[in-house]
Amino acid sequence: MAQEDVHLDDAGLALGLSLGGGGSTSDAARRQSTGSRLGREAARLPPSPRALEPSLTLSMPDEATATGSGGGGGGAAHSVSSLSVAGVKRERVEEADGERASSTARAEDEDDGSTRKKLRLTKEQSALLEDRFKEHSTLNPKQKVALAKQLNLRPRQVEVWFQNRRARTKLKQTEVDCEFLKRCCESLTEENRRLQRELQELRALKFAAPPGAGPPSSTTPPVPAPAPAPFYMQLPAATLTLCPSCERLGGPAAAAKADPDRPKAAPAHHFFNPFTHSAAC
DNA sequence: CTCGACGCTGCCATTACCTCA
DNA sequence: GTTGAGGTAATGGCAGCGTCG
Incomplete structure (x- = not known):
């Protein structure tokens, strides 16, 4: 279960909190120790400035255990660990994979202990995540851990990826819906205009015709041809x-x-x- | 059965890093 | 080399739900 991973993952974080005092609660920490409302309140300490004393840099959990996935430390592609530094939890990624060794590896070289480093997923990782997302937009804990293991990521990272992916999907859908509604609105407006015109014509007809007059003759203006079904009816x-x-x-x-x-x-x-x-x- | 505490998870808004033009 | 925009990983907060005592 992911539970194990969280425990392991948070080993170093807990240390960080105890040592750093005002250290931030990472999401993992929140999920674990601050999951309760009380815990959350207790954890809601003022975030430390990012540039807090670098000497507070804490030892991070052992790489192998930090990944918790079992395959973490020895993976050819990545080894990921978490680190709590002055209220910032950083992801450190070592990439043996030359393809994407770029940002994370470089960032680590320049690591001054005060910035949050960002993982870049490899194409393979992204592809697999996408595949899984197509199957199910959410993962149960088992699937999450399995996928994390497969990708050499932490379950939390997989979870975050899915979260962000769902958000992107929703955003796109919202845009589509918005466009649809716009067209719908235009269609309704046009339909409204058409009906207004028709109403005016009918009124004009009514007042023009003498009372008691028979049905309109051939001089009657032709009934407007039925308009095409409005957009919203299509x-x-x-x-x-x-x-x-x-x-x-x-x-x-x-x-x-x-x-x-x-x-x-x-x-x-x-x-x-x-x-x-x-x-x- | 009800209630409060707790743990877990998802969503949302936001931040911050990274890439690229 | 600098800068702004866009993409996206990560964070923090909150709410809903299930479980347990």
């Missing part, structure tokens, strides 16, 4: 789903949101927004 049937709470028409996300893995109590909605996955009823 939704494919598959996109029309029911609001899960009130069973009125909603959008595709309504069904997708009904993920059994994480059922969230939906309020009683009537106007279900398929784009924001929310409702306002």
